Amino acid sequence: MNEAKRLKLEVSTKPTLIPILADVLTEELPLIEVYLATIKDPKTISRVVVELNTVLPIPELTHLKRVKGKQILLFPKNIVERDNVLSYLTEKGFNTDLIEGDIKVGKVAQIAPKVRKQYEVVHKLWPCNFHSNPYLEKLSTNSLFSQSELEKHAEFMRIAIDICEITGVKESAVVVDPVGNTVVAFGFDLSQEYPIKHAVMVAIDEVARSQKGGVWVRHKDYEKIETFIKTKYKDLEFGFSNSEEGPYLCTGYSVYCNTEPCITCAMALVHSRAKRVFYGVKSAKGALGSLCKIHIVENLNHHYEAFSGLLEEE
Structure with a gap:
């Protein structure tokens, strides 16, 4: 047997395939800029969350946790200018004495993650709610078939x-x-x-x-x-x-x-x-x-x- 034939026989012939998935399962999640504030007293975290959810709910970002440590997610940046955040919160009926005056801007996931790979990326930016779908995970990791x-x-x-x-x-x-x-x-x-x-x-x-x-x-x-x-x-x-x-x-x-x-x-x-x-x-x-x-x-x-x-x- 010549060398070319020997090499051909030694090549692995294990079948493989690639799932053709929807872009929402494979692309990086879009991010959105939001305003973040620091809660003055950790003992008031629950109170702050309840008040904000009552006077200023964010229905488009319900996949996100409202709190990360002492930081609180206020609302998307595109609503008002940064200098007007505190006055906007006051107009809505929120007690701004509960938070520090230094308002920061951060990036968070604009939509909910569909698979764990996406979740692991955006969760580092800001905590997300995520419920893994075992079947989607197998599809997205190309491990569906034995x-x-x-x-x-x-x-x-x-x-x-x-x-x-x-x-x-x-x-x-x-x-x-x-x-x-x-x-x-x-x-x-x-x-x-x-x-x-x-x-x-x-x-x-x-x-x-x-x-x-x-x-x-x-x-x-x-x-x-x-x-x-x-x-x-x-x-x-x-x-x-x-x-x-x-x-x-x-x-x-x-x-x-x-x-x-x-x-x-x-x-x-x-x-x-x-x-x-x-x-x-x-x-x-x-x-x-x-x-x-x-x-x-x-x-x-x-x-x-x-x-x-x-x-x-x-």
Whole structure:
């Protein structure tokens, strides 16, 4: 064996992927300037907090604690000039004799942290209320899947790769029912037949066929490809289970695409109510991380999770 082949065999082939998350989970939190004062007598902290919350509540900053040691958060800096803070507090009915006259300006988190990484940054500036969401933490730290689960995801992606190699096209999609890890349907790029017949669209139509629907004529080689896959992956089952989530098109299903779906396909996956989408290679026209992130657009009535980089090298 030559050195090049030996090195290739020694390269780790453990599958990896990257969650494509909403910006609110990954970006640094915006900060806002506020006025801070020092409470004269520590014994009056509770009284000061009650009075301020009564006469000058800050509904937009309820994620923040009002007190840090002897410091009290008064209100956002944009309300009045610094020289007018004490008179403004007096007008509101607050007893300014309870605080020192030296008003300071500080920066605090403008919105509540969503994940612990954000919380740890802004909590150092000013104490925040934070309730960790275990599922979001796993997503944001890319620890959602165990190694065995990653291997299973990789197996389904390899089916997508095989379909491309058999058909000679660059795009394919495999739809899986994760309840039983069964292959429900697959599709490959047939846009030379009709412009909208992208791999994902064909796969969705095949899913509809499995539910006594579907509108397109099945490709003449579909059964041959299916037979090849079943022969190569002997331990895999085909068909769908009676999931509590479906079946209604792709409800509860995972979709494996070797390339990032375009806007048309990404929206089709929204409407067919996919649960997760895994893809290997980013695309200049991709809608799950490149051009946009359709899967997490707030105003849409359905959202799914998206993961990139699965078997990207392969």
